[in-house]
Amino acid sequence: xxxxxxxxxxxxxxxxxxxxHGYGEKKITAIFAxxxxxxxxxREHLSDEAYKSLMNSAKTGSRVDRRMxxxxxxxxxxWAEERGVTHFTHWFQPLTGTTAEKHDSxxxxxxxxxxxxxxxxxxxxxxxxxxxxxxxxxxxATFEARGYTAWDPSSPAFIMEAGSGKTLCIxxxxxxxxxxSLDYKAPLLKSIAALxxxxxxxxxxxxxxxxxxxxxxxxxxxxxxxxEALANARPDLMMCGRTLLxxxxxxxxxxxDHYFGSIPERVYAFMQDFEQESYKLGxxxxxxxxxxxPSQFECAPIFEExxxxxxxxxxxxDVMNKVAKRHKLKALLHEKPFAGVNGSGxxxxxxxxxxxxxxxxxxxxxxxxxxxxxxxxxxxIKAVCDYDDLLRGAIASANNDHRxxxxxxxxxxISVYIGKFLSDVxxxxxxxxxxxFTEQDEVILKLDIHKQIPELLMDNTDRNRTSPFAxxxxxxxxxxxGSSANCASPxxxxxxxxxxxxxxxxxxxxxxxxxxxxxxxxxxxxxxxxITKSKKIRFEGDNYSAEWAEExxxxxxxxxxTTPEALDAFVxxxxxxxxxxNGIYSKRELExxxxxxxxxxxxxxxxxxxxxxxxxxxxxxxxxxxxxNTLIQNVKGLKEIGLDKKTYKxxxxxxxVISGHxxxxxxNVEAMLETRKKANEITDIHKRALKYCHEVKTYFDKIRYHAxxxxxxxxxxxxxxPKYRELLFMR
Numbered sequence: 001x002x003x004x005x006x007x008x009x010x011x012x013x014x015x016x017x018x019x020x021h022g023y024g025e026k027k028i029t030a031i032f033a034x035x036x037x038x039x040x041x042x043r044e045h046l047s048d049e050a051y052k053s054l055m056n057s058a059k060t061g062s063r064v065d066r067r068m069x070x071x072x073x074x075x076x077x078x079w080a081e082e083r084g085v086t087h088f089t090h091w092f093q094p095l096t097g098t099t100a101e102k103h104d105s106x107x108x109x110x111x112x113x114x115x116x117x118x119x120x121x122x123x124x125x126x127x128x129x130x131x132x133x134x135x136x137x138x139x140x141a142t143f144e145a146r147g148y149t150a151w152d153p154s155s156p157a158f159i160m161e162a163g164s165g166k167t168l169c170i171x172x173x174x175x176x177x178x179x180x181s182l183d184y185k186a187p188l189l190k191s192i193a194a195l196x197x198x199x200x201x202x203x204x205x206x207x208x209x210x211x212x213x214x215x216x217x218x219x220x221x222x223x224x225x226x227x228e229a230l231a232n233a234r235p236d237l238m239m240c241g242r243t244l245l246x247x248x249x250x251x252x253x254x255x256x257d258h259y260f261g262s263i264p265e266r267v268y269a270f271m272q273d274f275e276q277e278s279y280k281l282g283x284x285x286x287x288x289x290x291x292x293x294p295s296q297f298e299c300a301p302i303f304e305e306x307x308x309x310x311x312x313x314x315x316x317x318d319v320m321n322k323v324a325k326r327h328k329l330k331a332l333l334h335e336k337p338f339a340g341v342n343g344s345g346x347x348x349x350x351x352x353x354x355x356x357x358x359x360x361x362x363x364x365x366x367x368x369x370x371x372x373x374x375x376x377x378x379x380x381i382k383a384v385c386d387y388d389d390l391l392r393g394a395i396a397s398a399n400n401d402h403r404x405x406x407x408x409x410x411x412x413x414i415s416v417y418i419g420k421f422l423s424d425v426x427x428x429x430x431x432x433x434x435x436x437f438t439e440q441d442e443v444i445l446k447l448d449i450h451k452q453i454p455e456l457l458m459d460n461t462d463r464n465r466t467s468p469f470a471x472x473x474x475x476x477x478x479x480x481x482g483s484s485a486n487c488a489s490p491x492x493x494x495x496x497x498x499x500x501x502x503x504x505x506x507x508x509x510x511x512x513x514x515x516x517x518x519x520x521x522x523x524x525x526x527x528x529x530x531i532t533k534s535k536k537i538r539f540e541g542d543n544y545s546a547e548w549a550e551e552x553x554x555x556x557x558x559x560x561x562t563t564p565e566a567l568d569a570f571v572x573x574x575x576x577x578x579x580x581x582n583g584i585y586s587k588r589e590l591e592x593x594x595x596x597x598x599x600x601x602x603x604x605x606x607x608x609x610x611x612x613x614x615x616x617x618x619x620x621x622x623x624x625x626x627x628x629n630t631l632i633q634n635v636k637g638l639k640e641i642g643l644d645k646k647t648y649k650x651x652x653x654x655x656x657v658i659s660g661h662x663x664x665x666x667x668n669v670e671a672m673l674e675t676r677k678k679a680n681e682i683t684d685i686h687k688r689a690l691k692y693c694h695e696v697k698t699y700f701d702k703i704r705y706h707a708x709x710x711x712x713x714x715x716x717x718x719x720x721x722p723k724y725r726e727l728l729f730m731r
Contacts, residue, residue, distance in 0.1 A: 008227070015731070035280040054072055069125050073120050154305075202506055228328045234721055242399075295729070375527065570590050627715050657709075665706045
């Protein structure tokens with residue numbers, strides 16, 4: 001009977017491209033947001049009173065009146081039932097890294113036994129899922145299980161299709177009984193509100209007409225696609241999302257021929273399918289292409305408001321996984337599924353937009369004349385400089401540790417790249433005068449402050465692919481975010497530290513104006529001070545180089561190389577204070593989240609350690625011993641017929657080499673098992689995480705080294721796991 005590996009290879013050989021029903025028959029605009037309760041749909045199903053109430057709530061963040069909620073619920077139900085929906089769910093994002101949903105039917109029975117379809121305002125606004133079974137960091141115990149989901153009117157409801165079923169999904173926050181946040185969305189909404197208020201206050205230095213500032217986000221989702229049968233033949237891919245073993249193929253990405261190359265037809269059909277599903281859900285995908293590594297791809301949408309963009313990315317990852325199954329494919333969202341080729345990130349492109357139509361991070365053609373741009377530009381750099389440890393903590397995970405600093409992605413050192421042109425601008429502001437700005441400086445630098453910023457034909461910045469936080473023309477690109485991450489984590493930090501910095505900026509400017517300085521002069525004086533204080537975070541060179549690590553150390557920049565170290569930033573007094581002062585987290589919530597993130601790290605490393613031990617002892621060693629026995633029988637036969645030992649020297653050497661690798665694998669697996677047992681005995685979760693990080697994980701590479709060496713010598717017919725050349729190049 002053929003091994004599961006060869007069965008999988010046969011399945012790939014027989015795979016056929018799945019035809020996408022209806023794709024291309026309609027324009028994207030004809031299906032876009034067809035499964036979303038949009039403004040146009042609301043107009044059709046809500047009264048004017050209910051419509052205005054809901055739109056006002058979405059715009060201002062005010063609560064929807066309970067009386068109006070009944071009308072909105074009735075309208076949603078009517079719209080959903082027209083599309084064949086029978087159930088609804090509060091769709092939320094607990095701290096598991098995935099979404100959660102509990103479906104309830106519209107069906108109910110009245111007291112007199114009459115069966116009816118019902119969905120009222122109470123069901124729309126609030127539900128009560130069990131809180132104790134989700135990660136909570138000690139906030140809720142099993143005997144205190146109550147938690148609530150609460151409707152987020154700023155993110156529209158949508159219909160999720162799965163097979164023949166359709167469910168009305170209502171985006172919600174998830175909080176504990178006492179109001180503590182237990183999800184990603186609640187803190188994100190708070191950070192957006194804090195940034196809005198702080199940014200509007202600063203905008204009023206330049207334009208009193210601004211009444212709202214919105215954080216915008218455009219994510220770039222990288223992922224791998226491999227054949228499902230091959231993935232199922234790899235227990236590590238099934239359980240961990242990455243390969244724990246596997247020798248690199250002779251050809252990987254070194255020829256750079258996959259990047260922007262022709263998309264394979266089977267993958268192309270998958271892309272068309274998940275794009276179609278995404279369009280129906282209102283996800284504005286715009287771009288698709290091959291990425292650098294073989295079998296690696298990327299998609300990206302048009303920019304949206306931060307909260308909706310986060311919801312859409314979280315939703316997209318779920319859609320991709322479901323659609324891949326239809327095509328007998330496996331979408332891998334892990335940051336580093338394959339050693340030796342590039343991992344996957346999720347670049348977060350962040351900017352700020354006013355309700356007057358201005359992108360606050362768009363420099364226009366002459367940044368020197370745009371004081372409002374310089375204000376928000378410099379404040380962003382200052383925020384990153386002051387809170388680089390929190391940004392590093394926001395992207396920390398067991399998965400991302402494999403990617404950060406691996407000469408393919410930004411390093412663990414947070415720095416800002418702005419390009420030569422804008423560096424010269426900041427240097428000019430910093431050094432124009434030694435003591436005080438003059439009236440002439442004011443005239444030169446404040447031109448066009450109140451005018452709409454013209455569009456650029458060419459960016460004033462180049463690109464630096466090695467920088468973790470780069471300015472790219474009219475936005476900052478946080479490149480260090482991992483591909484499987486929820487975008488809310490880095491966005492909460494970025495919004496919060498920006499809000500804090502802008503609040504301080506306003507205080508500093510007000511202090512100078514109270515002393516008699518003109519407003520524009522005061523702004524310039526404070527900007528110059530901020531430019532000087534944040535200069536150490538700016539770096540224009542190669543972030544991958546060893547020289548930069550040394551230079552960063554001299555500058556006093558942080559370099560947290562592992563997740564347990566990086567996460568500590570959230571429980572420093574400075575870290576707690578900035579979140580507390582801006583109303584994002586209580587100190588208790590931060591401590592709980594720190595514990596949750598450490599626990600998640602431990603569990604992921606623990607699962608990988610268990611799986612690696614299983615693969616080594618149940619797959620690799622039996623194959624190696626089997627082949628070794630074949631060699632021994634061969635040597636015995638040659639010896640029996642009287643051949644000189646020289647004629648089977650190679651076989652003897654192979655037996656010896658294989659024996660060495662077998663022994664090393666066995667010894668390291670046993671040592672890893674003992675180290676893991678000792679780690680599990682540690683009660684302090686931080687110390688336990690460090691034990692897993694610095695001791696248990698050290699055995700991974702040792703075991704892998706010897707297993708990968710065996711892959712090179714063991715008979716291919718006996719090797720049980722699909723090899724890299726098969727995983728990466730067969731679809």
